[in-house]
Each structure stands twice: as C-alpha cells, then as structure tokens.
C-alpha cells in the first residue's frame with residue numbers, strides 16, 4: 001500500500017472538485033484533492049447565480065465572497081444596445097447574481113474543503129487507472145492508490161478520457177475574450193449574436209471587466225469571435241488598460257449526447273464540466289458543477305450502489321433541464337428568434353423579467369413557454385414551441 005492511501009481521490013479543485021471534497025470530508029471520509037494550479041484565474045465570466053450561492057451557503061456564505069452584486073448594477077440584453085433589461089430585483093424577487101473573479105471564488109471553496117479535512121495535494125494527475133480492486137493515480141511526482149475517484153478536472157478531463165470517453169467537438173462551445181484591467185463599470189451586458197450563433201457578454205468585476213463571446217464550436221472559430229469582442233469593447237479600451245486574452249471550451253451537449261451520458265461507473269464519478277454539465281444556452285456551469293458535486297457526495301456517503309444513485313440523481317434533476325435548453329439552442333440564437341425576442345424585450349416589462357430570471361438561473365426551461373404565454377407574448381411563446389419541436393430555426 002502507498003503512503004497516501006485514501007478513501008477517495010478528487011482530481012481537480014475547481015468548484016466541482018473543491019465542493020465534492022468539502023462535502024465528503026464533512027461526511028467523515030478521508031479525501032485527497034489533487035490540483036497544482038492554485039492560486040489561478042480561470043477563463044470565465046464569473047457570474048454566480050443565486051441557486052449556486054444557496055448550494056454552498058452553509059460553508060461559504062455569500063457575504064464572505066468578494067464580488068459585484070448585480071443588485072447594484074444594470075443589465076442590458078439585446079442586439080447591440082437596442083434593448084435593455086433591468087436585473088435589479090423588485091419587491092419580493094429572489095433574483096441574485098454575484099460577479100466574482102475565479103481566483104478568489106475557487107480559493108474560498110478550496111479553503112472550505114481543507115477546513116472540512118480534505119488533504120490538498122498540489123500535484124497534477126498524469127494518469128488514472130481504474131481497476132476492479134482499486135484506483136491508481138499517477139501524478140507528476142508519484143503514484144497513489146484509493147478506492148474511488150471523482151473526475152472534476154474540467155472540460156478536457158483526463159478522468160473522463162480514461163472512463164466514459166472524451167466530449168465530442170460537436171458537444172463543445174468555444175469562448176474567447178479579455179480581462180480588461182483598469183476598467184470597470186456598473187453594467188452587465190449580454191448581446192445575442194446570430195453569426196456565429198451565440199452571445200457577447202461584459203461582466204463588471206471589482207477591478208476589471210470580464211468580456212467575451214461564445215458560440216458552438218462546430219459553428220465558429222476563435223479568430224472571428226475574438227474580432228467580435230474587440231469590436232464591442234473598442235470604446236472601453238483606452239491607453240493604460242491592460243488586456244489579458246483567454247480562450248477556453250465550454251461543454252454544450254446536444255440532446256442525443258445527454259441521453260447517452262454515463263457519469264459514473266464502478267469506482268469512478270464525473271462532476272461539473274468533466275460530466276458535461278453546462279446550460280448550453282446561458283453557459284451557466286458553476287451551479288451545475290457545485291450541484292453535481294453535492295449529488296455525487298450524497299450518493300457516495302449513502303448506503304449502497306453510489307454510481308447508480310448518482311447517475312439517477314443527474315437523470316432526475318439535471319439532464320432534463322439541460323436537454324430542454326439543448327433542444328431550444330440552435331433556434332434561440334437565430335435571426336428570426338432573437339429579433340422577436342429583442343422586440344418583446346423592448347416593449348414588455350414582463351418579458352424583461354422572464355429573460356432576466358433565465359439569465360439569473362431562476363427560470364427553468366420547463367415552464368418558460370407557459371410563463372411567456374402569461375405575458376401575452378404569444379408570438380414568442382409559439383416560436384419557442386416550434387423551436388422545441390425542431391420545426392423552426
């Protein structure tokens with residue numbers, strides 16, 4: 001037996017891995033959490049929705065996080081600056097969105113895992129061997145044995161490649177953009193783009209802006225996407241501003257791939273991006289990373305058959321929503337739909353509320369049509385129905 005035998009190894013200390021390690025260690029397991037990258041920034045907008053904040057509140061209260069609360073900002077959505085949605089909550093609305101930098105957010109989750117008793121091993125995992133008698137991990141320094149492994153190592157997951165198999169290019173989006181240091185604002189901006197089909201965003205952080213654009217990988221290339229971002233931020237970029245460029249893939253699984261997903265097996269589990277769990281329209285991934293980590297930990301701490309319990313929890317709770325979003329996606333960013341949407345946003349406060357809730361993770365796709373119908377935006381709801389049925393683009 002090796003010096004570092006543990007009950008369970010978690011590969012990757014992003015939101016999924018750090019939160020899984022925290023939950024398992026708090027549940028009494030011996031946990032080794034592998035990640036050599038901290039402290040580090042990650043290519044990300046850093047928008048943390050209320051449901052993600054709720055999921056971690058017991059260990060990492062929102063008040064302790066350093067970020068810009070969108071309650072204090074305005075929110076613009078549209079084609080160019082044609083329409084504007086105000087995300088600030090009205091009355092009893094629960095809508096919340098905190099924009100953080102991933103260096104400090106991920107560090108807060110990692111600290112929570114360590115506080116709960118997880119051992120952080122600052123090594124990069126270079127190979128994983130899942131056998132019937134246990135799991136062997138090879139790192140850049142040595143090898144370890146454990147009885148189970150969680151792959152929380154992001155979109156290019158090594159654990160996934162060694163178990164379920166890699167994500168296909170058709171199941172990825174690409175995102176590229178800049179951190180603009182020396183510039184900040186009070187505005188959250190999201191602009192729909194139909195060529196390539198996706199969106200541009202600008203999120204305000206404490207001391208910089210996170211701006212970028214994303215689109216499905218098989219419909220876009222990084223160069224033109226980056227040019228689109230540069231064009232949108234021309235006015236914000238003045239002498240003395242430092243631009244740090246990033247490009248990174250985002251899982252965006254289609255309905256058929258989601259139906260085929262195998263997120264766990266004998267001795268292994270995948271969580272977060274490694275499990276392909278990102279909303280393919282809004283590209284919200286942090287909530288799904290954290291929630292899948294909670295579900296994996298619950299299954300592992302439960303009585304028996306953890307892989308089957310985890311897979312059925314994802315099938316019950318997460319895949320149906322992602323699948324609805326995936327069915328809507330292609331048409332959602334098409335010219336006819338976005339024009340209709342922007343027109344409705346401009347004219348109707350109830351539609352503005354619905355879209356702001358969607359971006360803030362408060363509006364499920366399951367009830368989107370019904371809620372749009374209630375706004376009397378019948379054309380928009382009808383078009384959404386056609387998109388869902390695959391008879392409109």
Ligand SMILES: Cc1cc2nc3c(=O)[nH]c(=O)nc-3n(C[C@H](O)[C@H](O)[C@H](O)COP(=O)(O)OP(=O)(O)OC[C@H]3O[C@@H](n4cnc5c(N)ncnc54)[C@H](O)[C@@H]3O)c2cc1C
Pocket residue numbers: 011012013014015016017034035036037042043044045046047048049123124125126152153154155157158175176212248249250271272273274278283284285286287289
């Ligand atoms: C440009 C962009 C903008 C985005 N904006 C948002 C947003 O505003 N809101 C939102 O909710 N989501 C957003 N997302 C999605 C979000 O970033 C991801 O879904 C989320 O980070 C997934 O968390 P994770 O823990 O699964 O993986 P990650 O955050 O990718 O963490 C994986 C960790 O594993 C480590 N790792 C990888 N390989 C190994 C290895 N072999 N050994 C050890 N460690 C390893 C990495 O260093 C990393 O620390 C965005 C994504 C992109 C690309």
